[in-house]
Amino acid sequence: MKKFSAFLFFIFYFLYFALPSHASYISLQTSLTSQYENDRLTVNVTIVNKGDESAYNVQVEFRVGGRNVLSSKIAELAVGETRELEQTLPFNIARPGTYPLALITHYTDANQYPFSALLMQTFVYRDSGFPPLSGQLSSASFDREGKLDYKIKNSGQGVVKVQTTLIAPAELTIVPVNRELIIEPGTEQGLSFAVKNFSALPGSTYQIFAVAEFEENGLHYTAIAPGLIKIVARRAILGIDQSIYIAILALLLLLFVGAQLLRKK
Numbered sequence: 001m002k003k004f005s006a007f008l009f010f011i012f013y014f015l016y017f018a019l020p021s022h023a024s025y026i027s028l029q030t031s032l033t034s035q036y037e038n039d040r041l042t043v044n045v046t047i048v049n050k051g052d053e054s055a056y057n058v059q060v061e062f063r064v065g066g067r068n069v070l071s072s073k074i075a076e077l078a079v080g081e082t083r084e085l086e087q088t089l090p091f092n093i094a095r096p097g098t099y100p101l102a103l104i105t106h107y108t109d110a111n112q113y114p115f116s117a118l119l120m121q122t123f124v125y126r127d128s129g130f131p132p133l134s135g136q137l138s139s140a141s142f143d144r145e146g147k148l149d150y151k152i153k154n155s156g157q158g159v160v161k162v163q164t165t166l167i168a169p170a171e172l173t174i175v176p177v178n179r180e181l182i183i184e185p186g187t188e189q190g191l192s193f194a195v196k197n198f199s200a201l202p203g204s205t206y207q208i209f210a211v212a213e214f215e216e217n218g219l220h221y222t223a224i225a226p227g228l229i230k231i232v233a234r235r236a237i238l239g240i241d242q243s244i245y246i247a248i249l250a251l252l253l254l255l256f257v258g259a260q261l262l263r264k265k
Helices: 002-017 242-264
Strands: 028-037 040-049 055-064 067-070 074-077 082-090 097-108 114-125 133-137 140-142 145-154 160-167 172-175 178-183 188-197 205-216 219-231
Touching: 028 055, 028 097, 028 114, 040 055, 040 074, 040 097, 055 082, 067 082, 097 205, 114 205, 114 219, 133 205, 140 145, 140 188, 145 160, 145 178, 145 205, 145 219, 178 188
Parallel strands: 097 219, 133 219, 140 219
Antiparallel strands: 028 040, 040 082, 055 067, 055 074, 055 097, 097 114, 133 145, 145 188, 160 178, 160 205, 172 188, 205 219
């Protein structure tokens, strides 16, 4: 029995602690600056490939004012290569204040598998003001689906009606994307977003943002809270999830112990 138990322990140890092999990766570092004037938002983007593999079909998506605008594609961004692009976005703003700008960089690897990376900023039209709201977004780790908690506090003197949007890369699905809150002065409210893994690979880490927008005293305000999502790898051997092997080994061990007890009787 001792030899059999030792054998089972060895197999369990191997299944659980076997490490995956190293693979090449793509890492795009993106930065942007923006300026709004004459009903146009001009955005300048710099993209650098910091990985050890070329990125293909690189395309930038701008999200602003309820619109999605795509740039032209870069066929290949080699390792260490830098590209710069400028995009002018017509955008009519009714009130002064701060507004959100989301930038999603889409690309593929050599096998045409799609990836994306998210970046958020705000830009100012005439007067930024001082927003009375502050938000905090949690982080999460999961393989298929998880939950993000968002807390927002109203430190102002008046009731605030807030439109909250959770913005994520294309590999993740958010349910629901938009929420509306009415927050009394000096109070805090919380809500949750369900997040599902649509096409993210194990080991990936994604930046995600909660954007709260509201208007007060003739100004438009934007409060952005960042969070992180890590996709946890599910260990599998020969295409079968590791947990199944562990369950089978546990069952075999129970059967063996039961057989030994019956023999003693």
